[in-house]
Amino acid sequence: MSITQHQPEAGSATEPHGNPKPRFWTGRSEFVVVAVLYTLAILLTIGTATMHVQGKSSPGPQFFPIIVCILLYLVATLLAIQILRSPKVPDNSIHPGHGQFSADMLHDLGHLGKEEAEAFDDAPSKTPANTWKTYSDWRTVGLMLAGVVAFVALLEPLGWIISATMLFWVVTYALGSHRRFFDIGVGLLFSSIIQLAFGAGLGLSLPSGFIGGIL
Amino acid sequence: MEQLELLMGGFASALTPINLLWVLIGALLGTAVGVLPGLGSAMAVALLLPVTFSLEPTAAFIMFAGIYFGGLFGDSTSGILLNTPGHSSAIASTFEGHRMAKSGQAAKALATCAIGAFIGGLIATTLVVFFAPTLVKMATVFGPAEYFALAVFAFLAISAVVSESVIRGIAALGIGLALALVGIDGPSGTARFTLGMPQLFDGISVIVITVGLLALGEVFHIASRIHRDPIATRIETKGRARLNLADFKKALPAWLRGTAFGAPFGLIPAGGAEVPTFLAYGTEKQLAKRRNDPEFGTTGSIHGLAAPEAAANATAGTAMGALLALGLPTSATAAIMLAAFQQYGMQPGPLLFERSGDLVWALLASLFIGLVILVMINIPFASVWAKLLSIPKHYLYAGITVFSMLGVYAVSSAVLDLWLLIAIGLVGFLMRRYNIPLAPVLIAVILGPMAETELRRALAVSEGDLGILVDSPITVTLYLVLAVALALSAVQHLRHRATRKAA
Numbered sequence: 081m082s083i084t085q086h087q088p089e090a091g092s093a094t095e096p097h098g099n100p101k102p103r104f105w106t107g108r109s110e111f112v113v114v115a116v117l118y119t120l121a122i123l124l125t126i127g128t129a130t131m132h133v134q135g136k137s138s139p140g141p142q143f144f145p146i147i148v149c150i151l152l153y154l155v156a157t158l159l160a161i162q163i164l165r166s167p168k169v170p171d172n173s174i175h176p177g178h179g180q181f182s183a184d185m186l187h188d189l190g191h192l193g194k195e196e197a198e199a200f201d202d203a204p205s206k207t208p209a210n211t212w213k214t215y216s217d218w219r220t221v222g223l224m225l226a227g228v229v230a231f232v233a234l235l236e237p238l239g240w241i242i243s244a245t246m247l248f249w250v251v252t253y254a255l256g257s258h259r260r261f262f263d264i265g266v267g268l269l270f271s272s273i274i275q276l277a278f279g280a281g282l283g284l285s286l287p288s289g290f291i292g293g294i295l
Numbered sequence: 296m297e298q299l300e301l302l303m304g305g306f307a308s309a310l311t312p313i314n315l316l317w318v319l320i321g322a323l324l325g326t327a328v329g330v331l332p333g334l335g336s337a338m339a340v341a342l343l344l345p346v347t348f349s350l351e352p353t354a355a356f357i358m359f360a361g362i363y364f365g366g367l368f369g370d371s372t373s374g375i376l377l378n379t380p381g382h383s384s385a386i387a388s389t390f391e392g393h394r395m396a397k398s399g400q401a402a403k404a405l406a407t408c409a410i411g412a413f414i415g416g417l418i419a420t421t422l423v424v425f426f427a428p429t430l431v432k433m434a435t436v437f438g439p440a441e442y443f444a445l446a447v448f449a450f451l452a453i454s455a456v457v458s459e460s461v462i463r464g465i466a467a468l469g470i471g472l473a474l475a476l477v478g479i480d481g482p483s484g485t486a487r488f489t490l491g492m493p494q495l496f497d498g499i500s501v502i503v504i505t506v507g508l509l510a511l512g513e514v515f516h517i518a519s520r521i522h523r524d525p526i527a528t529r530i531e532t533k534g535r536a537r538l539n540l541a542d543f544k545k546a547l548p549a550w551l552r553g554t555a556f557g558a559p560f561g562l563i564p565a566g567g568a569e570v571p572t573f574l575a576y577g578t579e580k581q582l583a584k585r586r587n588d589p590e591f592g593t594t595g596s597i598h599g600l601a602a603p604e605a606a607a608n609a610t611a612g613t614a615m616g617a618l619l620a621l622g623l624p625t626s627a628t629a630a631i632m633l634a635a636f637q638q639y640g641m642q643p644g645p646l647l648f649e650r651s652g653d654l655v656w657a658l659l660a661s662l663f664i665g666l667v668i669l670v671m672i673n674i675p676f677a678s679v680w681a682k683l684l685s686i687p688k689h690y691l692y693a694g695i696t697v698f699s700m701l702g703v704y705a706v707s708s709a710v711l712d713l714w715l716l717i718a719i720g721l722v723g724f725l726m727r728r729y730n731i732p733l734a735p736v737l738i739a740v741i742l743g744p745m746a747e748t749e750l751r752r753a754l755a756v757s758e759g760d761l762g763i764l765v766d767s768p769i770t771v772t773l774y775l776v777l778a779v780a781l782a783l784s785a786v787q788h789l790r791h792r793a794t795r796k797a798a
Contacts, residue, residue, distance in 0.1 A: 255689035
């Protein structure tokens with residue numbers, strides 16, 4: 081169990097598709113996070129510089145954003161350096177809240193030892209078959225993302241019941257359900273119950289879309 | 296004993312049939328999200344906040360009280376039966392809990408959990424009732440510099456001391472602080488980072504951020520792994536969970552020790568139940584070694600399960616006290632509860648007991664009622680709850696996706712919020728993928744505005760002299776404790792790195 085373990089270093093671990101040829105990006109895809117942090121920092125910098133400051137309070141409204149900007153630039157740079165120095169490939173074990181808590185600290189507090197690590201050895205095998213090329217299943221994530229984007233775009237024109245049924249169906253399909261017509265029925269039932277319970281019962285205004293225009 | 300009178304008043308307003316129904320709904324929902332891996336009370340409260348907005352505040356908070364404890368009642372079920380803990384607060388109870396289940400004592404293990412959660416929560420909530428007024432009195436001497444120190448303490452404790460990687464923890468903190476900056480700046484009226492959009496003048500709703508990170512981010516994460524993670528095998532339990540008198544007597548000292556570890560941690564912003572549960576587990580392990588307990592580590596010792604369970608709920612109980620009396624959220628769930636108060640126009644802290652005393656005491660009373668209901672629905676029906684684990688994943692997550700959209704749309708009927716939700720959901724997915732902790736984001740979003748206001752207030756009084764921040768014994772103590780904790784955690788990381796290198 082990973083609470084007592086650490087992510088393997090890229091060099092020591094075999095590649096998921098069984099081809100141990102580390103390239104520069106192997107274990108360094110976390111640069112995406114660095115990019116997000118820099119983007120956020122740059123947006124904040126532009127926003128702070130172009131702010132129309134009201135009033136003459138001191139310290140003013142730009143004071144705290146400047147601190148946050150510095151923090152973001154600093155932490156993004158440090159993260160980039162760390163990724164360059166020690167690339168990591170993701171471990172395949174299941175660990176809720178991994179990263180939230182220092183394994184070192186919990187290890188010491190719990191006096192964990194071999195017994196706890198062994199407790200998970202008969203747990204489901206960590207990598208049943210290493211046949212995929214990437215750690216994340218981008219096809220499923222892409223389908224889900226397309227589903228939610230379509231839902232938001234279509235919510236007001238089509239109304240809650242139709243768009244929510246569609247979203248429900250896309251998610252079940254992406255997550256591997258094969259009973260397509262049955263799933264549409266479940267989705268329709270689910271979104272209608274929500275419309276009734278929260279729309280009629282609790283007074284939320286859900287968009288009715290073009291059907292509302294017809295009725 | 297003024298508190299007892301007030302608490303009785305709270306019971307009087309909480310014990311109406313309709314409010315009992317709300318507690319029951321909250322308890323059912325809470326246990327359900329607790330049993331289901333990856334979900335939790337924080338997400339459940341965030342999703343329900345917008346859709347319960349038409350309820351009166353007392354009814355809503357009574358329901359949240361049920362959810363708040365409920366999430367910790369069910370959280371060990373998946374760890375015990377599947378050996379895959381669904382929540383980080385349940386990892387410590389999985390070690391011995393799953394061993395007990397494997398040796399045919401699953402029903403006993405589930406009962407130990409439910410009673411442990413009940414005892415821990417009961418003692419901690421009682422402590423809150425008696426010590427809340429003391430905390431309130433303490434808080435009234437706090438000025439801007441003290442509140443800023445408290446916020447800094449919470450930020451660094453959660454992002455740097457307890458998290459796996461200091462850099463990733465601080466990165467999460469930075470993201471949260473940045474998100475909290477959007478909107479009209481209170482003191483000056485300046486519009487900040489709104490890109491000229493009036494919908495953003497009120498800032499990005501905490502609900503959008505929480506649902507995005509905890510619900511949609513989790514759904515994306517599950518999607519990225521669903522065809523790859525192995526499927527765990529479940530140990531079946533039959534009949535009702537039960538505990539005979541001998542086992543009860545055996546577990547009682549462990550429950551009490553666990554509570555003693557858990558209760559103080561509710562007051563410290565250390566991110567919730569993980570630290571005390573491991574501490575409780577470690578102590579039981581040492582004790583078992585000393586008395587040569589043959590069960591510990593083989594067939595599963597009831598002690599090793601009882602202590603962490605009680606610790607988790609004791610932490611949650613006293614965390615509620617810190618939240619109500621000081622306005623300080625010490626875990627992600629407490630942060631969402633704080634956001635819930637803000638949604639209803641209330642600010643937890645010393646003034647809350649004066650201004651909304653009725654609601655506070657009704658809430659405390661419903662925590663007690665919630666615990667009783669939870670233990671009643673958990674012990675006889677433990678195996679029914681375990682059935683939730685066999686819900687097909689695709690229906691579960693499809694439902695959660697649709698419900699997140701509903702919850703966020705209900706905040707202000709704005710499509711912009713839904714686009715923000717998707718963006719934040721993707722950030723939540725990235726953070727899970729790269730093991731970046733989520734709790735610092737939530738704490739920063741909730742406490743960020745408070746930290747900024749108090750810092751500016753303090754510096755305005757001192758006319759820019761930074762010395763005011765370390766001008767009182769309280770602030771100096773807070774910063775010193777923080778510095779010691781940071782140093783200790785650095786030493787710990789270095790020592791472990793050295794042993795790993797040597798191995």
